[in-house]
Amino acid sequence: QSALTQPASVxxxxxxxxxxxxxxxxxxxxxxxxxxxxxxHPGKAPKLMIYEVSxxxxxxxxxFSGSKSGNTASLTISGLQAEDEAxxxxxxxxxxxxxxxxxxxxxx
Amino acid sequence: EVQLVESGGGLVQPGRSxxxxxxxxxxxxxxxxxxxxRQAPGKGLEWVSGISWNSGSIGYADSVKGRFTISRDxxxxxxxxxxNSLRAEDTAxxxxxxxxxxxGITNWFDPWGQGTLVTVSS
Numbered sequence: 472q473s474a475l476t477q478p479a480s481v482x483x484x485x486x487x488x489x490x491x492x493x494x495x496x497x498x499x500x501x502x503x504x505x506x507x508x509x510x511x512h513p514g515k516a517p518k519l520m521i522y523e524v525s526x527x528x529x530x531x532x533x534x535f536s537g538s539k540s541g542n543t544a545s546l547t548i549s550g551l552q553a554e555d556e557a558x559x560x561x562x563x564x565x566x567x568x569x570x571x572x573x574x575x576x577x578x579x
Numbered sequence: 580e581v582q583l584v585e586s587g588g589g590l591v592q593p594g595r596s597x598x599x600x601x602x603x604x605x606x607x608x609x610x611x612x613x614x615x616x617r618q619a620p621g622k623g624l625e626w627v628s629g630i631s632w633n634s635g636s637i638g639y640a641d642s643v644k645g646r647f648t649i650s651r652d653x654x655x656x657x658x659x660x661x662x663n664s665l666r667a668e669d670t671a672x673x674x675x676x677x678x679x680x681x682x683g684i685t686n687w688f689d690p691w692g693q694g695t696l697v698t699v700s701s
Binding site for chain 1: 614616623624625626629638639640641674679684685686687688689690691692693694
């Protein structure tokens, strides 16, 4: 399974909304709802933000939302805050688990 | 509170072996699948292996298949990763992660441990 494709970086100002894309194929992202998103701050372990395309685990802010269209999944963060600055990874699962290359979010 | 504590990392020569352990607490260990995920210095996440609650379903990344073996001891609330024939490209921080769903393997990892560093170098 090949890695999923994410933009290397995105940026936004406080209060704005940003969207991070995650492109796979019909064999992974497009074919199943096993899409998840992780947030990782420098020097910290990753944290699950979205699972099953659009579900938020308990305790995750509703400013984070997920969606999917065809072979591309998206993570949207609304009302950007300084604490959202981090690396974000998407993931898909079919016969094995694959991650995207990661996207560095900068809050200007 | 769920806690995952990895151990066993260190400096090892290419071609040698190492065994990682993950001690779990704060949840019913044998109700959940478990995973190992690694992150090379300055790089992204790479799933290494996952194991279902009863070890009946096991998966490996192609990059470690045939060299690494995942196992678990439900009586000891522990997860293991036996790493053989180590290569320089296996150098990474190795995280233990609990599968959020339950007994089967998914890609919903929550939470993660803090990781143990493996360095493969002569």
